[in-house]
Amino acid sequence: MTSITERINELTKDLDKVNSVGILRLLRQCDSQIFSGYLDYQSLNDQSIQNEIKSLVDRIVDRLNQGYSINVVTTGAGTSGRLAFFISRSFNKILKEKGFTNSIRFNYLIAGGDLCLTVGMEGAEDNIDQALKDIKSQIGQSESNKKEILVYIGVTCGFSAPYVASQLKYLLDLNKQQQQQQQQQQQQQQHIISLMGFNPIELARKIKIEKWDYSFNDIVIQLNQQRELQISKNEKLDYFILNPIFGPEPLTGSTRMKSGTGTKILLELIFTLVLNKWKSIEFPLTLLNNNNNNDGDDDDDDDDEKLKLILKSYEITLRETYYNIESISKIIDNVGNSLKSKIGHLYYLAPQSLGIVGFIDASETLPTFGARPLDVCGFLMNQNGTGGGDDNEKISGWKVMENRDGDLSSVSEQYKISQSNFLETILKNSNSNDTIVISISSNEEFNQFKSEILPILNDNFKNQSIHLLYFINNQEQQFPGTNHQEDELLKKNINLIKIKLTNNQVLNGLPCFNEISLKCILNSLTTGGFVLAGKVYGNRMIDLGLTNNKLFFRSCGIINSIMDLNNEEMARQFLLRSVYSINTTSELPIEIKELPVYRHIEFCDESKVKSIVPVALLLASGKFTSPSLIREEIRKQPIIRILLDQYKPKNNLN
Numbered sequence: 001m002t003s004i005t006e007r008i009n010e011l012t013k014d015l016d017k018v019n020s021v022g023i024l025r026l027l028r029q030c031d032s033q034i035f036s037g038y039l040d041y042q043s044l045n046d047q048s049i050q051n052e053i054k055s056l057v058d059r060i061v062d063r064l065n066q067g068y069s070i071n072v073v074t075t076g077a078g079t080s081g082r083l084a085f086f087i088s089r090s091f092n093k094i095l096k097e098k099g100f101t102n103s104i105r106f107n108y109l110i111a112g113g114d115l116c117l118t119v120g121m122e123g124a125e126d127n128i129d130q131a132l133k134d135i136k137s138q139i140g141q142s143e144s145n146k147k148e149i150l151v152y153i154g155v156t157c158g159f160s161a162p163y164v165a166s167q168l169k170y171l172l173d174l175n176k177q178q179q180q181q182q183q184q185q186q187q188q189q190q191h192i193i194s195l196m197g198f199n200p201i202e203l204a205r206k207i208k209i210e211k212w213d214y215s216f217n218d219i220v221i222q223l224n225q226q227r228e229l230q231i232s233k234n235e236k237l238d239y240f241i242l243n244p245i246f247g248p249e250p251l252t253g254s255t256r257m258k259s260g261t262g263t264k265i266l267l268e269l270i271f272t273l274v275l276n277k278w279k280s281i282e283f284p285l286t287l288l289n290n291n292n293n294n295d296g297d298d299d300d301d302d303d304d305e306k307l308k309l310i311l312k313s314y315e316i317t318l319r320e321t322y323y324n325i326e327s328i329s330k331i332i333d334n335v336g337n338s339l340k341s342k343i344g345h346l347y348y349l350a351p352q353s354l355g356i357v358g359f360i361d362a363s364e365t366l367p368t369f370g371a372r373p374l375d376v377c378g379f380l381m382n383q384n385g386t387g388g389g390d391d392n393e394k395i396s397g398w399k400v401m402e403n404r405d406g407d408l409s410s411v412s413e414q415y416k417i418s419q420s421n422f423l424e425t426i427l428k429n430s431n432s433n434d435t436i437v438i439s440i441s442s443n444e445e446f447n448q449f450k451s452e453i454l455p456i457l458n459d460n461f462k463n464q465s466i467h468l469l470y471f472i473n474n475q476e477q478q479f480p481g482t483n484h485q486e487d488e489l490l491k492k493n494i495n496l497i498k499i500k501l502t503n504n505q506v507l508n509g510l511p512c513f514n515e516i517s518l519k520c521i522l523n524s525l526t527t528g529g530f531v532l533a534g535k536v537y538g539n540r541m542i543d544l545g546l547t548n549n550k551l552f553f554r555s556c557g558i559i560n561s562i563m564d565l566n567n568e569e570m571a572r573q574f575l576l577r578s579v580y581s582i583n584t585t586s587e588l589p590i591e592i593k594e595l596p597v598y599r600h601i602e603f604c605d606e607s608k609v610k611s612i613v614p615v616a617l618l619l620a621s622g623k624f625t626s627p628s629l630i631r632e633e634i635r636k637q638p639i640i641r642i643l644l645d646q647y648k649p650k651n652n653l654n
Contacts, residue, residue, distance in 0.1 A: 003199045003203045003205070004041075004198070004199050004245060005197075005198055005199055005253065005255055006248075006252070006554065007248040007252070008252050008538075008539060008561070009249060009250055009539060011029050011030055011250070012027075012250045014538065014539075015250065015536060015539040016536050016538060016539070016641060019329075020330075020332035020336070021326065021329045023332065023524070023527070023531060024325045024328060024329055025325065027257075027524050027527070027528075028322040028325070030249070030250040030258055031261065031322075033246050033247040033258065034246050034261060034262050034315075034318070035311070035315045037245065037246075037247075038247030041200065042245060043244040043246065044266075044311055045311065049243075049244045050304070050308075052240055052241070052242055053266075053269065053273070053307065054273075054304070054307065055237055056194055057270060057274050059236060059237060059238065060274050061277045062236065063192070064103060064104060064274075065278070067147075068147050068148065068149045069148045070103065070104040070151055071104075071105060071107060071148055071151065072104065072106045072107065072151040072153070073108070073109060073138045073150060073151065073153070074088060074107075074108050075109035075134070075154055075155065076110065076154070076155035076161065076163070077116075077124065077125035077161045077548075078111070078364075079157075079255060079263075080161070080260075081109065081110025081116065082117055082360045083155070083260060084109065084110060084267075085117060086357075087106070087108075087267045087271070088106035088107055089106075089403075090268075090353060090512070091106045091271050091275075091510070092106050094508070094510055095275075097509060098282050098283070100282075104274075104275075106271065107138055108404075109134045109138070111124040111125045111127065111131065111163040112124030112125075112130075113405065114403050114405035115411065117359075117360075117363065117401075117403060118411075119412075119414055120363075120366065122547050122548075122601055122602065122604070123548060123601055123605075125161055125163050125547075125549070126162045126163070126209070126548050126549050126598060127163065128162055128209070131163045131164075131167050132166055132167070132170055134167070135170055135171065136170075149189065149190075149192060150171070151191070152191060152192065152193045152194065153194050153196055153267070153270075154167060154193075154194070155196045155197070155263055156195075156196075156197050157197050157198050158197065158198070158199055158205070158255065159197045159203065159205060159216055159217075160204070160205040160216050160550055161550070162209045162210075162549070165214065165219045168223060169214065169222070171191055171193050172219070172222050172223060172226055174191065175190045175191055175193065175226065175238065176226065193240070194240035194241070195242070195243075196243070196263065196267075198243060198255075198259050198262060200245065201220050201224070201241060201243060204216045204217040204219075204220040210549060210596055210597060223239055224241070227240075227241075242266060244262065244266075246262050251368075251527055251536065252540045252558075253540075253554050254527070254541065256361075256364045256368065256523065260519070261318075261516060261520065264519065265311075268506065269307065269310050269314075272285070272506050272507055272510075273303070273310075276306065277303065283507050283508075284508075285309070285310070285506060286505045286506065287310070287313050287503050287506060313502070313506070313513065314516060316502055317501055317502070317503065317513045317517055318520060320501050320502065321520050322520075324497060324499060324521075327495075328524060328525075330495070331465075331497075331525055332524065332525055332529055332532070334435045334467075335435050335525050335526070335528065335532075336528065336529045336532025337435075338435045339529050339532070339535075340532070340533045340534070340639065342638075343431055343433050344431070344433030344434055344435070345375055345434045345435070346375065346376045346434075346437070346525065346526070347377055347379065347422065347434065347436045347437070348361070348362060348376075348378040348437050348522065349419070349437075349438045349453070350378075350380070350438065350440065351380070351383065351445050352381075352383055353511060353514075354439045354440070354441060354471075354511075354514065355378065355379065355439075356378075356401065357518045357519050357522060358378035358379075358437070358518075359379075359380065359401075359417060361376070361378065361519070361522040361525075361526055362376040362377050367545045368530075369530040369536075369543055369544070370535065370610070371530070373412075373413070374413060374414065377417075377426070379417050379418065379426070380396070380401065381419050381448065381449075381452075382396045382418075382448075383395050383400045396418040396419055396420060397416075397419075397420075397421070401417070409421075419452070423456045427457070427460045428460055430460060430462060430464055432463040432464060435465040435466075436464055436465070436466045437469065438453065438467070438469070439469040439518055440468070441504065441511065441514050449468070461493065466493060466494045467494070467495045467497060468494050468495065468496050469497050469499055469521065470496065471499045471504065471517065472498050472499065472500045472501070473501060473502075473503070473504045474500050474501060474502050499517055499521075501513055501514065501517060533639065534638075534639030534640055534642055535641070536641070537562055537641055540558050540561065540562060541558065541613075542562070542613055542614055542617065543613060543640055544558075546600070546601055546612055547601065548601065549598065549601070552575075552601060553597075555613050556571045556572050558613060559574055559575060559616050562617060562644070563617060563620040563648070563649075571616075573593075574616040576588060576592055576593070576600065577616065577619055578611075579600055579603060580592060581609075581627045582627070583625050583626050583627070584619055584624075611630075611634050614643070615627050615630045615634075617640075617644060617648075618630045618633075621647045621648055621649060622649065
């Protein structure tokens with residue numbers, strides 16, 4: 001049975017047939033399922049999920065109150081790993097400001113390491129050995145003299161990532177060993193282990209993971225067994241499964257979208273409740289209509305109200321974001337035109353966390369849409385230095401990111417993310433086909449935009465489409481510019497869009513509502529832009545990269561579904577013919593048929609083969625026999641949607 005995160009969403013089955021306003025309306029309906037739920041499955045607003053969240057929060061706070069040092073490690077591949085980095089960074093910043101980093105800290109692991117924050121790496125998600133090295137590096141790393149508890153949160157939207165499965169298995173076995181060694185103790189020092197995803201557990205992937213002895217489903221069974229054992233002994237739980245069901249993605253299998261938004265909401269909800277319950281005076285909620293007095297009361301009803309208030313605030317934020325459909329649709333049109341041209345790009349520029357939202361969105365376009373490396377790029381505005389030295393000191397680029405491996409700008413052009421890179425290199429080489437989106441959320445940031453960005457934009461204006469998103473708190477904040485200043489922006493061909501939100505922070509220094517709003521907007525720009533550029537058929541990606549096991553099988557499913565083959569093995573053979581450029585008039589060699597999937601992925605990476613899925617689709621049409629000839633057709637007509645419409649057999653319905 002197909003996992004829910006890989007199913008076709010009926011709401012968006014005609015995503016490629018509507019205009020930019022229609023695209024946004026469909027995305028709005030899909031995002032609402034994060035809160036309304038999907039069919040009869042449990043979701044965020046169901047008591048079963050909320051009870052699991054509260055139980056995990058209580059267990060972490062319980063361990064903090066017992067004097068343990070807590071290392072919260074969130075881990076994942078692709079979008080899940082990038083969000084793990086992003087959210088850990090945000091919470092560490094506010095912990096550092098309050099001086100609590102010896103008691104609790106937040107860490108992240110991403111398959112492939114920090115290089116994969118920007119560009120996905122072939123096979124990273126499937127690398128079991130590296131996954132184990134990564135998780136072992138996080139155990140017993142407390143810099144204080146306290147005993148340490150690891151809180152592990154493995155995020156895999158479809159319950160399929162080998163990177164997460166192997167780490168779960170290691171920690172489950174480690175807890176079991178510790179329990180056996182400490183049977184005489186009333187309360188062992190066990191790690192807290194949780195799995196987060198958006199499928200029912202019975203749909204966890206059952207295919208055995210390559211180069212390993214288990215499937216993901218095997219590990220879910222083990223997690224459940226150890227959980228049930230604790231329940232039977234009436235012990236406090238150390239094992240948790242967080243799996244609200246949001247329904248299929250608006251773009252089939254693209255878990256960067258709805259699942260990514262849900263991941264951000266869940267992690268921030270859990271971490272916020274932990275800090276607020278543990279130290280409510282130091283970490284008060286800053287939400288409008290927060291009637292809790294934050295006096296340290298641990299009453300269950302109070303905890304329940306806070307959880308519901310935070311979820312309600314996220315739901316309102318998404319609704320308020322989509323109030324701006326008409327304005328955002330104009331940017332989507334611009335992005336579509338940019339991406340359709342051979343020389344157009346989409347550039348994001350924003351400060352601090354908003355800049356990282358853009359950076360993450362840009363990084364996801366290569367594997368999702370087969371984008372060129374520099375089609376979509378994110379840049380971070382300079383940030384004032386902190387602590388000591390010259391007050392005018394600025395930090396930039398990777399120093400703003402605060403990632404584990406530091407400055408990666410020497411790796412390649414894709415890793416050059418600073419404000420100076422944007423102004424001195426990108427902008428000077430920009431052209432009229434480019435779209436530029438700048439996002440800010442405070443008077444200080446607006447003044448920085450006026451003094452540091454705007455003059456150079458003016459000097460290098462070449463009829464690019466330039467948009468300024470300004471996030472405004474409805475209750476406290478107004479756009480800092482006078483009407484005259486707004487007129488000046490319009491005169492300079494900058495489209496100003498005010499995004500008015502009821503809340504911007506959940507805790508002081510944590511602008512998560514601005515971030516989630518911007519994430520939805522930027523996801524819509526890249527998704528809508530690539531739809532208009534012909535990179536989507538119905539609501540299915542048709543030019544995705546083959547960088548891991550999951551994407552290999554997703555590609556087979558796309559070929560099987562779009563071309564109405566009703567034969568998975570045949571779809572696989574068309575895919576392999578595309579990978580190895582083997583004509584349909586020739587027999588597919590048995591040695592290629594029998595190769596494990598990881599060998600095909602390695603070949604794709606080594607040979608840098610392009611347009612794998614489009615070529616396979618056109619081979620399956622029966623109108624072509626040669627992958628080489630198809631690639632020549634794609635060079636002439638790069639809009640894959642047009643080629644499929646031209647050559648797909650008429651009896652095959654979308």
